[in-house]
Amino acid sequence: MPTYAYACRSCGHAFDAVQSFSDDALTVCPECGGELRKQYGSIGVTFNGSGFYRTDSRGGSGAKKDASASSKSESSSSTTAAPAAAPTSS
Numbered sequence: 322m323p324t325y326a327y328a329c330r331s332c333g334h335a336f337d338a339v340q341s342f343s344d345d346a347l348t349v350c351p352e353c354g355g356e357l358r359k360q361y362g363s364i365g366v367t368f369n370g371s372g373f374y375r376t377d378s379r380g381g382s383g384a385k386k387d388a389s390a391s392s393k394s395e396s397s398s399s400t401t402a403a404p405a406a407a408p409t410s411s
Contacts, residue, residue, distance in 0.1 A: 326362065331355025 323342065328335040329350035338347060347357050 326360040327357045328360050329353060329355045329357055335360070 322339050324337050324339050325346075326335065326337050327347055329352065332350065332353040332355055334350055334352040336351075340347075346359060349355075350357050
């Protein structure tokens with residue numbers, strides 16, 4: 322379960338609370354009864370692997386040309402007529 326940091330707007334009391342994601346946020350200060358607010362800090366997030374840089378999602382200029390050339394050769398080979406099957410006699 323995550324730990325959330327809260328601070329009171331009235332008295333400045335700061336504390337951490339362990340809460341489930343489904344729990345409602347705390348709204349009342351346990352010290353003075355004032356209004357609470359969540360404090361958001363920076364967290365350490367590391368993205369590992371490919372796909373996180375602008376250049377990772379794109380192939381080189383040759384990759385696009387190769388893909389279009391292979392699709393053209395596939396489409397031209399599919400347009401040639403196949404020989405008709407000979408009727409079978411029973």
